[in-house]
Amino acid sequence: xxxxxxxxxxxxxxxxxxxxxxxxxxxxxxxxxxxxxxxxxxxxxxxxxxxxxxxxxxxxxxxxxxxxxxxxxxxxxxxxx
Amino acid sequence: xxxxxxxxxxxxxxxxxxxxxxxxxxxxxxxxxxxxxxxxxxxxxxxxxxxxxxxxxxxxxxxxxxxxxxxxxxxxxxxxxxxxxxxxxxxxxxxxxxxxxxxxxxxxxxxxxxxxxxxxxxxxxxxxxxxxxxxxxxxxxxxxxxxxxxxxxxxxxxxxxxxxxxxxxxxxxxxxxxxxxxxxxxxxxxxxxxxxxxxxxxxxxxxxxxxxxxxxxxxxxxxxxxxxxxxxxxxxxxxxxxxxxxxxxxxxxxxxxxxxxxxxxxxxxxxxxxxxxxxxxxxxxxxxxxxxxxxxxxxxxxxxxxxxxxxxxxxxxxxxxxxxxxxxxxxxxxxxxxxxxxxxxxxxxxxxxxxxxxxxxxxxxxxxxxxxxxxxxxxxxxxxxxxxxxxxxxxxxxxxxxxxxxxxxxxxxxxxx
Numbered sequence: 022x023x024x025x026x027x028x029x030x031x032x033x034x035x036x037x038x039x040x041x042x043x044x045x046x047x048x049x050x051x052x053x054x055x056x057x058x059x060x061x062x063x064x065x066x067x068x069x070x071x072x073x074x075x076x077x078x079x080x081x082x083x084x085x086x087x088x089x090x091x092x093x094x095x096x097x098x099x100x101x102x
Numbered sequence: 103x104x105x106x107x108x109x110x111x112x113x114x115x116x117x118x119x120x121x122x123x124x125x126x127x128x129x130x131x132x133x134x135x136x137x138x139x140x141x142x143x144x145x146x147x148x149x150x151x152x153x154x155x156x157x158x159x160x161x162x163x164x165x166x167x168x169x170x171x172x173x174x175x176x177x178x179x180x181x182x183x184x185x186x187x188x189x190x191x192x193x194x195x196x197x198x199x200x201x202x203x204x205x206x207x208x209x210x211x212x213x214x215x216x217x218x219x220x221x222x223x224x225x226x227x228x229x230x231x232x233x234x235x236x237x238x239x240x241x242x243x244x245x246x247x248x249x250x251x252x253x254x255x256x257x258x259x260x261x262x263x264x265x266x267x268x269x270x271x272x273x274x275x276x277x278x279x280x281x282x283x284x285x286x287x288x289x290x291x292x293x294x295x296x297x298x299x300x301x302x303x304x305x306x307x308x309x310x311x312x313x314x315x316x317x318x319x320x321x322x323x324x325x326x327x328x329x330x331x332x333x334x335x336x337x338x339x340x341x342x343x344x345x346x347x348x349x350x351x352x353x354x355x356x357x358x359x360x361x362x363x364x365x366x367x368x369x370x371x372x373x374x375x376x377x378x379x380x381x382x383x384x385x386x387x388x389x390x391x392x393x394x395x396x397x398x399x400x401x402x403x404x405x406x407x408x409x410x411x412x413x414x415x416x417x418x419x420x421x422x423x424x425x426x427x428x429x430x431x432x433x434x435x436x437x438x439x440x441x442x443x444x445x446x447x448x449x450x451x452x453x454x455x456x457x458x459x460x461x462x463x464x465x466x467x468x469x470x471x472x473x474x475x476x477x478x479x480x481x482x483x484x485x486x487x488x489x490x491x492x493x494x495x496x497x498x499x500x501x502x503x504x505x506x507x508x509x510x511x512x513x514x515x516x517x518x519x
Contacts, residue, residue, distance in 0.1 A: 022412040036414060040403035042358070061504040065356035065447045069345035071407045094406050
């Protein structure tokens with residue numbers, strides 16, 4: 022189980038959190054103007070890197086706030102939250 | 103290739119088993135091949151085998167970063183079934199089950215396919231309705247799946263507790279009798295031996311570093327840790343590392359890689375006659391021929407390539423198993439491990455062509471790829487050889503994420519499967 026450093030509450034066990042997937046995926050401002058390819062890219066296509074990964078977490082059983090984190094997906098170590 | 107038979111066994115017994123031929127060669131990579139398969143797991147080796155056996159392609163290499171069958175093929179819980187909900191999935195997975203039936207004979211290698219029945223437990227009204235819908239959908243395709251009362255479920259699997267006072271009482275079960283298990287390593291080894299005998303080069307310890315295209319954008323060569331290999335067809339069958347390999351060809355995939363865990367108990371005498379699954383309490387269990395109880399746990403919630411998962415995931419599954427089978431509470435667990443599974447948004451695989459000419463991909467099997475190994479290799483070999491999808495995998499292409507024609511088994515099962 023990961024030990025996750027919530028920026029608001031400090032280090033807490035992973036079961037208090039909900040993983041929110043890749044970070045910095047902005048919802049397109051006007052989806053109706055988007056091509057199907059771009060819309061598919063927004064909805065489904067992910068970087069899924071082996072190495073550094075910018076991701077979002079929700080401290081759902083704690084302060085219920087979202088935050089960003091950088092984690093290495095090989096060692097599972099958090100670099101920063 | 104020496105055929106395995108009772109005669110070869112007797113002959114080799116008399117020479118104290120010192121003269122068995124190697125099951126497959128260990129060749130140096132050649133400068134060029136007609137097709138290169140990236141990934142020497144069950145699906146990749148099956149693809150190479152069917153390319154050679156059914157499409158007459160003999161100059162094929164399987165490039166494996168580690169050793170064959172050392173990834174998810176050697177880490178899964180070996181469950182085989184085809185009781186999916188959607189027409190496309192039923193046809194794909196049942197294609198595999200039909201091939202499993204006589205795979206040992208076809209490969210002349212005992213893959214120990216044991217159709218001992220897969221029983222999926224229903225614990226509430228939603229389960230009952232969902233499973234019955236699956237049963238009727240399966241029957242429309244001539245795929246066996248039947249409804250059992252709790253008493254019938256217990257008669258089929260005596261150690262099961264059907265105590266109505268349980269936290270999640272069993273109110274029925276769906277049974278696919280053709281479902282079962284097979285020996286995972288033997289599947290990789292059998293396909294490797296079969297492919298090798300047809301001239302396929304199986305090259306281990308050879309990682310693909312880059313997939314290069316020519317001026318027209320078609321695949322030209324792959325760069326590997328053991329040199330450059332020229333080829334015009336590359337099939338990527340790299341499971342959890344598909345995003346990494348496809349990234350080397352400049353493509354992004356609708357995949358996320360998660361750790362998935364399994365564990366085995368100490369070996370005990372035969373006690374569990376079938377495979378038991380419960381989506382609601384999340385447990386999968388069967389007994390291997392060595393006597394170990396083989397238990398599948400869930401995926402972690404974060405992407406990772408670590409091949410380990412959180413202990414709380416395995417604990418959750420063991421709690422469920424102990425409730426279903428109170429007699430297992432005193433068993434000790436022997437080993438647990440993780441594999442990296444590539445999960446698609448709709449939990450259905452991707453098998454088909456890519457935007458790069460000559461580059462094909464077979465991935466996204468997520469948490470349930472082993473059962474499909476023969477069928478997956480068979481239709482993917484067709485796709486690579488003909489440069490056109492087999493009718494069975496035509497709905498499973500990358501384009502479905504753009505057209506929106508998803509095959510949403512995730513919603514159908516309401517659980518990783």
